């Protein structure tokens with residue numbers, strides 16, 4: 641059967657597996673997602689032999705005979721793993737009204753949805769917990785100020801100082817959450833403004849110079865004279881500040897944080913020319929079991945120590961989202977005892 645070319649285009653771009661059944665019930669077209677999921681053998685097969693499960697076959701039959709759209713649950717078993725799908729069954733108009741029309745099946749992965757719901761629940765629980773800690777502390781301070789410390793001037797000053805610290809923690813947390821939300825909302829829109837990374841890194845270094853000095857950390861820079869990428873300057877400076885700040889906070893004291901920027905003619909993973917930003921410290925490093933989890937929200941290697949240091953554990957999650965939005969990639973290499981090197985590759989076009 642002849643299938644219009646636009647059908648193939650729509651199918652090709654869809655992330656969900658899709659099967660296009662011709663009016664005889666044969667799989668006429670599959671998209672790459674369906675090829676990955678079901679295998680290429682399904683092409684040309686009758687849908688009955690491909691799908692097999694009565695819960696889905698019935699509604700597909702109805703779609704062919706009565707042109708009724710439907711939904712059905714379908715479980716695909718692949719070795720030891722089973723994946724549940726919600727299948728949308730859409731009868732399409734036939735070119736000749738006296739004939740049966742084709743039917744389009746779209747498979748929505750329910751395990752993805754369930755995983756994302758679980759992630760959302762975790763996220764809300766984490767945020768509540770992070771806010772609860774400073775709130776509990778503030779409540780305690782207020783009670784002390786109302787009671788025992790009421791007439792004790794020096795104690796009052798000390799408590800007010802601690803309250804200010806807790807409040808600034810909460811402010812930082814909320815600012816980071818807002819920033820994460822913004823980056824996530826824009827994740828599909830790739831930024832296009834020309835941004836010179838050399839100038840931008842210079843600004844980040846200048847901004848963090850006082851913090852580094854206070855911590856006894858020397859910042860060194862080895863930057864290409866100019867490095868323009870399509871990007872969002874505000875977000876890229878956030879990346880640079882986060883990474884350099886981590887180097888200062890978690891690196892050696894006294895120590896050195898080296899900031900590098902060089903060109904890569906062809907990045908093997910991104911398959912395009914890139915600029916490569918590296919931030920290297922000479923601190924204690926990170927044990928390998930933590931590396932894959934560092935970009936999770938609220939993940940800290942040594943929770944208690946970093947919390948008192950003021951980190952929210954959102955920095956690298958934000959960095960990762962920003963780098964993804966720029967179609968770049970983030971890599972963290974570390975050997976305990978030998979420092980950490982964070983690399984960001986950004987395509988230059």
Ligand SMILES: Nc1ncnc2c1ncn2[C@@H]1O[C@H](COP(=O)(O)OP(=O)(O)OP(=O)(O)O)[C@@H](O)[C@H]1O
Nearest residue numbers: 886887890940941942946951952953954955956980
């Ligand atoms: N250069 C580094 N050396 C050692 N550990 C690091 C380094 N960078 C990050 N980490 C670890 O990874 C964790 C996550 O870092 P991330 O930047 O996401 O959060 P944070 O620095 O704790 O908080 P925030 O960046 O929001 O202030 C840190 O808490 C720290 O334990």
Ligand SMILES: [Mg+2]
Nearest residue numbers: 882886955956
């Ligand atoms: Mg950080």
